[in-house]
Amino acid sequence: MSYGTGRQALLEAAIRVVASEGLRGMTYRSVAAEAGVSHASVRYHFGDWSTMLEEALAYCLETSASDTVLASTGPGFDGFADALIAMVTRDPDIQAFQYELTLEARRRPELRRMVERVDESYRELVRRELTRNGIDDPDVAEAVYMTLDGLVLHQTTTPDAERTDRALVALRRLLANDAAARDAARSPA
Template sequence: MTDSPESTSRRRERISYGGGREALLRAAVRVVARGGLRKLTYRAVAEEAGVTHGLVVHHFGSRDALIAEALAHSVRESIGSTFEALGEESEGMMIGLSAMVEADPDIQAFQYELLLEARRRPELRPHIQQLYAEYFGATERELTRMLPKGATPALTQLVFSALDGLVLRQLTLGGAENTDAALDELRGLLRAVQKAQQEDEEPASK
């Protein structure tokens, strides 16, 4: 069933105000996730969002700006859920990586599409460096909260790489139960590190 001209006009009016920018960013993420970065055009985003392509131009001005802001949007949307999965509270543990991937796989696919495209297009590398800086920073903050002595850069990279690999595997092959089982093992390893650090601190406090 297609929309009538009246309903299309109403949708365009809604997107033009208030949350319009976020709606366009979500549309850009979906376009890239489903067709790759080569499919990202003003017209494709406009069609996905149900607006005129002039509105996309008005909000972002250039394709590079659209890519950068869509990437920042994807990080905002996914980073909280990713690192709550490592938390000690039961609510955070129940959210998990698998639920995050199932809730919005397009966001994860969008990020991996940019990662692969950056191998062929060096101008995209600053966007990827920003992406990983955000994730490494969040990983470090979470580990610092969990571990008495914090985490070394190597441990931070190891934990993030494990999370990143779990997300990619589930995104491509499915199997939320495998993600959950692996995440349980990762929590166990981190608890062992936490216990070892606590024991190292005990003699100094006596």
């Protein structure tokens, strides 16, 4: 491991450990073994287990929660969420890590705040993209967020890019129809 890459290697190792063993499998020793370093290195970089978990989650957000994942490639909803399948296919462990954390937060309330912050980041990306395309409705944004979350879960657990893509095409069509109806309602007759 070259200088300066230790922290990132440990974050990536923590994500892989949680994706394969669940959150309860994430220990200093398991992360160190996955990264190929001593467990003292984990303590040196993060100090405690909670900090390691929070920083791994922040790393996941940096990697997956960007405008480019949801942004339309053209006018309206053409290409909306096109990068979603590629993102999940490229690194399904990042998504599995987040789902594991979500499930564990159900059992451990002290983790709920972390999960809520993650969900809110994704919700904001959806709201921003919908508003940019003429849909400023929090309920529609929530429905789209939940739909995308379900598609990511499906793609993470049972990868089927063709099926996920068909669902995205249908979602884009629904959003385009909704935007057109809203635009027609705002236009004077």
